[in-house]
Amino acid sequence: MEFDRGLLGGSTILMVLSLLHEKDMYGYEIIKELDSKSGNMFQFKEGTLYPVLHRMENLSYVKGYRKEAENGKERKYYSITAEGVKQLEAERKKWKSFACSVNMVIGGMAYGSEGV
């Protein structure tokens, strides 16, 4: 991770939900996807992501299921739930509102205000 631990906080679930909203994915795949989609900015450690996925499953945002891959190896896929979709929308709003507020304080442009 290139950023301080701090900055990540709170945006992790938003990003994972975003990815799972597009298609079902397994843990390792999510890590790679976050890496590439962020322009190599977010290199999540496994020790970070797996506990997050378990937490999200406990919260009923996602549901995990085992599926065999072509190579015969079993992977644990996650799919977003209706609850998770609702949460995704809430987190997206929260993120926009947060980013907008930070920018107001530090004197950046009022990005995000259109969605708040």
Next chain:
Amino acid sequence: MEFDRGLLGGSTILMVLSLLHEKDMYGYEIIKELDSKSGNMFQFKEGTLYPVLHRMENLSYVKGYRKEAENGKERKYYSITAEGVKQLEAERKKWKSFACSVNMVIGGMAYGSEGV
């Protein structure tokens, strides 16, 4: 605080440095200023801000000094140091880069890319 603890992480020092770059301020004043500048989004608790100021002083980003107010009460003002100004620039870049990366992952616009 309206946001999850998580989201704040890492942006606190950036925002405080931003305010102190404009003028010297004391703790309580910073809390009020963050509140008003953010459109009442950031209501920092004293239990959050004071330790942050102490940490920043330890890191030599700011320097505290006591000054008497008109009413005779003594306040602890903080002024940003040269080190702090450098840090401010670094944190500003980091924030833009971070916000941009999150938006790329969640499919928002590429805000911040111009400054990265």
Next chain:
DNA sequence: TATTATACATAGATAACCGAGGTATAAGGA
């Protein structure tokens, strides 16, 4: 053969923020 990539998982350390509490003064209303 050794290393790297894939793929899952947990335990302990570290750090950040918050809630709650403490101290003290001053102003304003009941």
Next chain:
DNA sequence: TCCTTATACCTCGGTTATCTATGTATAATA
């Protein structure tokens, strides 16, 4: 007068998030 609110500083303990390190196992590659 008393009580509440605002100002103004501070610390302790709890919760939570992330990282490091470690463990397991297989397959591909050097």
